[in-house]
Amino acid sequence: MSGHGRKVVVAMSGGVDSSVAALMLVRQGWSVTGLFMRSGLVTVASDPDAPAAADDAGDARRVADHLGIPLHVLDVGDGFQRLVDYFVDEYGRGRTPNPCVVCNRDLKFGRLLDCALDLGAEAIATGHYARVADRGGEPALLRSADPDKDQSYALFAIPCDRLGRIVLPLGEQTKAASRRMAAESGLPVHDKAESQDACFVAGDYADLIRQRRPDLLRPGPIVDELGREVGRHQGIAAFTIGQRRGVRVAFGQPRYVVSLDAATATVHVGPQEHLLARGLRVEDANWLTARPPRDGDVIEADVQIRYKHRAARGRVAVRGGGADVRFDEPQRAVTPGQAAVFYVGDRVLGGGWIVRALGAEDALP
Structure with missing residues (x-):
């Protein structure tokens, strides 16, 4: 896509992907301005080698200087505080x-896009591996051309009316191609390691929880499928649905976390087959189309229930601001708090936040 002098702001994190996105836009003729998002938070790091936010800011500055573009810094400390609270x-x-989904919605394509518009830009660009393209006369969010790196799942919650203001330069290429482009162009961050943690938790997130909510790390029982207490744990925040590691109980067969009861600090475990769900319920659905489905509509879609999950075919029944899903084949480890994202082909139709798994006892669409 040629920019022809059009103004765009690039959200620059100091990493390879956002740096390559800026590079590509400069080469395409856009008038590019960089914008670094400063959290103002002190991360809790159990890893002494974890990179500091100041290093990221310095890397963003070095890349901007290399490309000959201005770089602004936006203090979003209050937004990051709300993100940590969430x-x-x-x-x-x-x-x-x-x-990541909440940050994309509220900060990167919320606060940063607002700032970009205030700076006179017509769009914001990021280093996400996804695409925005015209479908039926409206902007649509699509999967990346690189299925191994696709990040469209994490973008489902962006308000529909913002899609037309988003540029995703990396959506048509692979991560390997981005690395190669960074090296060939001499970007100062071409060999920088990819972050594996939430940006505000460098290392063990339990340290952050211990500071903010020590009550979440209080001991509690581990209970099996027969209601027997079979062990103890040191806090439900250390567990997620489907987890086996850390479930230290004596069984002839492996046991997995099948549910968490925050009120009683109870971890419920069971055999692997207890992780299978026929469906799920979501709340706070967001639809990425100008013609969203109406209450009572039923849609055939591919449903992705976590990052890197292979989307499963199912029926999505729209109900009261959310939706119920019935899978064609039961799915493992439906996890409350995660997103379920609905795809029709390579297009993100919408999604919502998982409230609970649905089983044989539930009415399914």
């Missing part, structure tokens, strides 16, 4: 949070 509070509800 992260910790979800564990307090016995759910597994997905902070």
